[in-house]
Amino acid sequence: MRKDSHSIETFAAWMLALLWLLPLAYSFWSAFHPSEYATRFDITAPLTLDNFAKAWSQAPFARYYLNTVMLVTLVLAGQLVIATLAAYAFARFRFVGRDVLFALVLVQLMIMPDVLIVENYRVISGLNLLDTIPAIALPYMASAFGIFLLRQTFKSVPNELVEAARVEGASSFGVLWRVFVPLGKTTYIAFGLVSVSYHWNNFLWPLIVTNSVESRPLTVGLAVFGAPETGVDWSVITAATVMTMAPLLLAFLLFQRQFVQSFMRAGIR
Amino acid sequence: MVASVMSATEPKSARRRNWVKSVNAWLLLLPAMVLLATFTHYPIIATLYHSFFSLGRSGPAEFVGLENYRYMLDDDVFWQVLRNNFIFALATVPTSIALALLMAVWVDKKIVGRSFLRLAFFTPTVLPMIAVANIWLFFYTPDYGLLDQFLKSLGFAGHNWLGDPSTVMTCLAVMVVWKEAGFFMIFYLAALQSTPPELKEAASVEGASRWYFFRRVTFPLLMPTTLFISINALINSFKLVDQLVIMTKGGPNNASSLLLYYIYEVAFNFWDTTYAATLTVTLIAILAAVALTKFVYLDRRIHYQ
Numbered sequence: 001m002r003k004d005s006h007s008i009e010t011f012a013a014w015m016l017a018l019l020w021l022l023p024l025a026y027s028f029w030s031a032f033h034p035s036e037y038a039t040r041f042d043i044t045a046p047l048t049l050d051n052f053a054k055a056w057s058q059a060p061f062a063r064y065y066l067n068t069v070m071l072v073t074l075v076l077a078g079q080l081v082i083a084t085l086a087a088y089a090f091a092r093f094r095f096v097g098r099d100v101l102f103a104l105v106l107v108q109l110m111i112m113p114d115v116l117i118v119e120n121y122r123v124i125s126g127l128n129l130l131d132t133i134p135a136i137a138l139p140y141m142a143s144a145f146g147i148f149l150l151r152q153t154f155k156s157v158p159n160e161l162v163e164a165a166r167v168e169g170a171s172s173f174g175v176l177w178r179v180f181v182p183l184g185k186t187t188y189i190a191f192g193l194v195s196v197s198y199h200w201n202n203f204l205w206p207l208i209v210t211n212s213v214e215s216r217p218l219t220v221g222l223a224v225f226g227a228p229e230t231g232v233d234w235s236v237i238t239a240a241t242v243m244t245m246a247p248l249l250l251a252f253l254l255f256q257r258q259f260v261q262s263f264m265r266a267g268i269r
Numbered sequence: 270m271v272a273s274v275m276s277a278t279e280p281k282s283a284r285r286r287n288w289v290k291s292v293n294a295w296l297l298l299l300p301a302m303v304l305l306a307t308f309t310h311y312p313i314i315a316t317l318y319h320s321f322f323s324l325g326r327s328g329p330a331e332f333v334g335l336e337n338y339r340y341m342l343d344d345d346v347f348w349q350v351l352r353n354n355f356i357f358a359l360a361t362v363p364t365s366i367a368l369a370l371l372m373a374v375w376v377d378k379k380i381v382g383r384s385f386l387r388l389a390f391f392t393p394t395v396l397p398m399i400a401v402a403n404i405w406l407f408f409y410t411p412d413y414g415l416l417d418q419f420l421k422s423l424g425f426a427g428h429n430w431l432g433d434p435s436t437v438m439t440c441l442a443v444m445v446v447w448k449e450a451g452f453f454m455i456f457y458l459a460a461l462q463s464t465p466p467e468l469k470e471a472a473s474v475e476g477a478s479r480w481y482f483f484r485r486v487t488f489p490l491l492m493p494t495t496l497f498i499s500i501n502a503l504i505n506s507f508k509l510v511d512q513l514v515i516m517t518k519g520g521p522n523n524a525s526s527l528l529l530y531y532i533y534e535v536a537f538n539f540w541d542t543t544y545a546a547t548l549t550v551t552l553i554a555i556l557a558a559v560a561l562t563k564f565v566y567l568d569r570r571i572h573y574q
Binding site for chain 1: 287290291293294295297298300301302303304305307308309310311312313315316319371372375376380381382385386387388389390391392393394395396397398399400401403404405407408413415418447451452455456459507508510511514515529532533536537542545546549552553556557560
């Protein structure tokens with residue numbers, strides 16, 4: 001009786017898992033087969049890379065890749081430096097206005113840049129930055145979430161370590177660099193993975209502020225490429241879709257455990 | 270605050286040291302605060318400010334008081350996208366939570382192929398919404414799409430899934446549940462793994478059935494996680510609009526439009542930025558209310574200081 005219910009559950013779990021993988025599996029099928037097999041599932045269908053070659057030649061995907069890589073790097077580098085400094089101040093200094101400033105930081109957790117598109121567009125255009133990669137990155141550069149995570153990590157650093165570094169004559173910056181930053185390694189990795197996935201995938205804001213091949217990230221490039229009015233073949237669009245998600249998907253498959261743990265750490269706060 | 274109170278009773282040199290410390294801290298915070306002020310605090314205030322002005326397409330913008338708000342309350346589309354948003358939340362939040370819990374319970378125990386199952390459930394989380402929308406768009410394409418081909422092979426007629434106001438929301442909700450359930454699963458999984466094993470042993474000694482144990486022990490223990498996930502899912506349902514750009518453009522006839530997408534349309538297709546600001550004020554108010562609820566009901570118990 002017990003055994004039976006177990007095998008039924010195992011079966012159900014597997015069915016759900018296969019159902020969950022179906023959309024992804026289908027996109028790979030369609031991307032790697034000639035378009036006449038897009039909805040004909042024949043195990044003997046010939047494999048081809050033609051769809052990728054077509055997508056690659058019909059739109060500047062190389063440039064889109066470069067833009068996305070630059071965007072993700074810029075955002076992450078900025079976020080790490082800015083959040084480290086701010087978190088250090090909040091975790092280790094007692095100063096006038098600390099609680100007020102921290103509350104002001106937390107406002108961003110509640111009202112994210114994603115919903116302030118109208119006024120942020122005004123600000124970016126006032127700064128004369130429209131249609132550039134920094135325009136996409138700037139609203140996300142000071143991450144309340146990053147500051148929050150690092151502040152918690154820094155608070156748990158034992159005082160003895162700080163005192164020891166001070167005795168050896170380290171300055172405030174020295175202590176930060178030699179004690180806090182190395183001890184925050186797991187938090188940095190968690191935050192980094194979440195940030196990179198978020199900005200690799202982000203769409204609406206980049207769509208609004210970019211208008212040319214030189215600044216468009218992959219997601220926006222894909223949307224422009226796949227728009228119905230372009231009349232591009234379905235299999236070619238799927239190939240482009242697979243190209244857009246491949247790097248993250250590959251990274252995820254390789255570092256599954258880190259990804260899951262990072263998302264969990266990041267979510268729970 | 271604390272520093273200034275203390276310094277009143279301390280000797281001069283200590284007060285000086287405190288002062289230097291404050292300046293140091295302020296300098297460390299400067300880059301973050303400048304950016305937050307420019308891209309979060311100022312835009313929030315500017316949104317509110319602009320919502321009280323006319324657009325000024327011909328001539329300067331004028332203060333119009335609550336005129337934009339009156340217009341909003343009379344705007345049928347506004348009410349429709351608001352209603353859509355609540356329907357969308359009602360359709361996606363409980364479903365993805367239930368599925369996430371089911372998945373978590375499955376992959377928490379010793380089951381054949383556990384790591385494969387985890388992988389399968391979690392993978393949609395790391396994919397860009399825009400890529401997901403592209404794939405699902407093809408599922409829903411009338412006649413040629415996968416869903417219709419499947420139904421036709423069973424003898425049913427084709428259907429314009431995304432073009433029919435009565436099916437479009439369900440189609441989008443199914444896709445979003447698919448994308449999000451695995452993400453919520455990991456929070457349940459974390460909570461399940463921290464459930465004390467003694468509880469399970471005690472229950473099995475008592476001869477409690479699995480379902481009884483789940484209902485009386487596991488589920489109540491998971492309550493804070495459920496609350497936490499519900500609130501995140503609710504916030505997401507107001508933030509997720511990427512798919513609309515690709516799949517429906519809010520159509521047919523605004524049947525699938527959501528508040529943030531409507532803001533995007535008003536601001537960047539019709540260039541009515543003051544009305545878009547008015548709509549944004551509504552969205553900010555909703556998000557603030559959700560965050561406040563979260564603070565009152567959740568953060569007090571799971572305090573993080």
